[in-house]
Amino acid sequence: MSNQDKPVRVRFAPSPTGMLHIGGARTAIYNWAFARATGGTFVLRIEDTDPERSTEENTQIILRALRWLGLDWDEGPEVGGPCGPYFQTQRTETYEAALEKLIEAGAAYPCFCSKETLDAKREAAEKTEGGYAGYDRTCRSIPAEEAAARIAAGEPHVWRLKVPEDHGPVTFQDAVYGDMSFPIDVMDDMILRRTDGTFTYNYAVVCDDVNMGITHVIRGDDHLSNTPRQVLVYEALGAEVPMFAHLSMILGADGKKLSKRHGATNVEEYRDRGYLPDALVNFLALLGWSLDGETTIIPPAELCRTFSLDRITKKHSIFDEKKLDWMNGVYIREMGAPAWVDVAKPWLAQANLDGSNVADGVTVVPTPTKEEAAAAAAELRVPGEGVDADTWEACLADVDDDHEFYEAMYPLVAERLAHLDEIPAKLAFLFWGDSVVLDEKSVQKVLLKEGARADEALAICRAILANDENPWDAEALEELCRAAGEEAGLKPKLLFQPLRVAVCGNMVSPPQFEAMMLMDPADIVARIDGVAQKVFN
């Protein structure tokens, strides 16, 4: 039975050297979705063989990011499985065993060339015409007895793969690139085991993939050129070569490799900025893959039904945050109030905190310039930061205790949010009590506008809102105000905008009457009075 007839087994194999990067996340998503779509198995393997950079903490960060994205693995850390251990550092015996096999079969040989000689040879070769063509195979011709003696004498050596002399071009199948073929003469005898006894990556991955029964290797295309080298190892091991699928790179908006200066490059930063995991998964899935070229909203569950390797693109793609924002908004609008409150809890608590900490009475604050506003939006603000733990806990608890109250905020902002961290700025006014923070520009353009009669507008609305015989109902109050305004010869805009500024502090706000339903009527009247006095007296 060939690999292609066997049940699918795929793996995601991150190195725990930092955060889970956007590119890594997409690789994980494709592996996961492919496993789910085919009823296969998704294996998570940690490639922690670089002691310099690999840490336990980083492993945890990556697992946490995968969990947040909703990518569950069938075998791997924490869940175990029949092919463990799932950490490369714990698998050295398997590499040893495989190397023994290769040595026995005459497919590997010891090399006594020092790193220094090799480096010198390479440097010299690079200066000549033709350049460096790989290891010159000096040690290949050392007779077995001599080699054994030198090893026994303790001479430092590495083990190299003996590329077969009569091998034709190295070929393999790639679901994205099709049939690949590489000339054999550019393949040098790669090192399998280093002088210090550790094993090289290109050797270790193949051992692992063979021993874990991986049928499809889905990974970044930075490995495309390494693949023939690895295929040689599969062949030497007598193992079946899996199907590959190499994924093109994800670049920043300027077409350059994604890096810090592009803003967020790792998954948890998107979480912290209020993106929903489903939206991020949907978005990343579409970077290099399409369902039919038409469908853009593909929730994870749908992805797990429809994902296929044959619709992966070869071309690199650019990460367009604008589109992510749009897509996140779509998911926010579709998720419904209860789920929204749960996921938005930290930001709702922050809105409460921000609103409650406002100065007493009516204050006027300068309108931020475009640049200031953009800078503020770009800055990552972690909810609860700089607040004492007890206060913060209380704010969070308030969201749980008063879930329905917070759910009522959902229709106010659901169609106005690109990401959840915009919540505090949009909803803090609900928590002002009888105080108001007036935006300076709004005061000028609405309350103090020539001929606007804003003072009259406020008086008219105040009378209606203060009259407790009127039903406390958004639509009813709005209609009463509208009628009264009409009678006074005030167009809706001239009537309602002053009220909006007085109650919400800004000429731009969520629907004001619906918002007022979440506030204390007495506070609203107090705000109107306060503003009227501050601005008109």
Next chain:
RNA sequence: GUCCCCAUAGUCUAACGGUUAGGACGCGGCCCUUUCAAGGCUGAAAUACGGGUUCGAUUCCCGUUGGGGGCACCA
């Protein structure tokens, strides 16, 4: 240096020899509207270039240009 890969609007993509080159984000306009959104309608916007093959090329071949990746006792 060498091997390999890529190329449809600003961006993500569809079209696997025959379409008025389709969809989505973004951008413009109109409608809706007390703000901002959301929503509806609508507009501008692409086959990198040059050669072939073919009755016919986005599609196949070659070249040019422009991008990217690998070639380590890193992963």
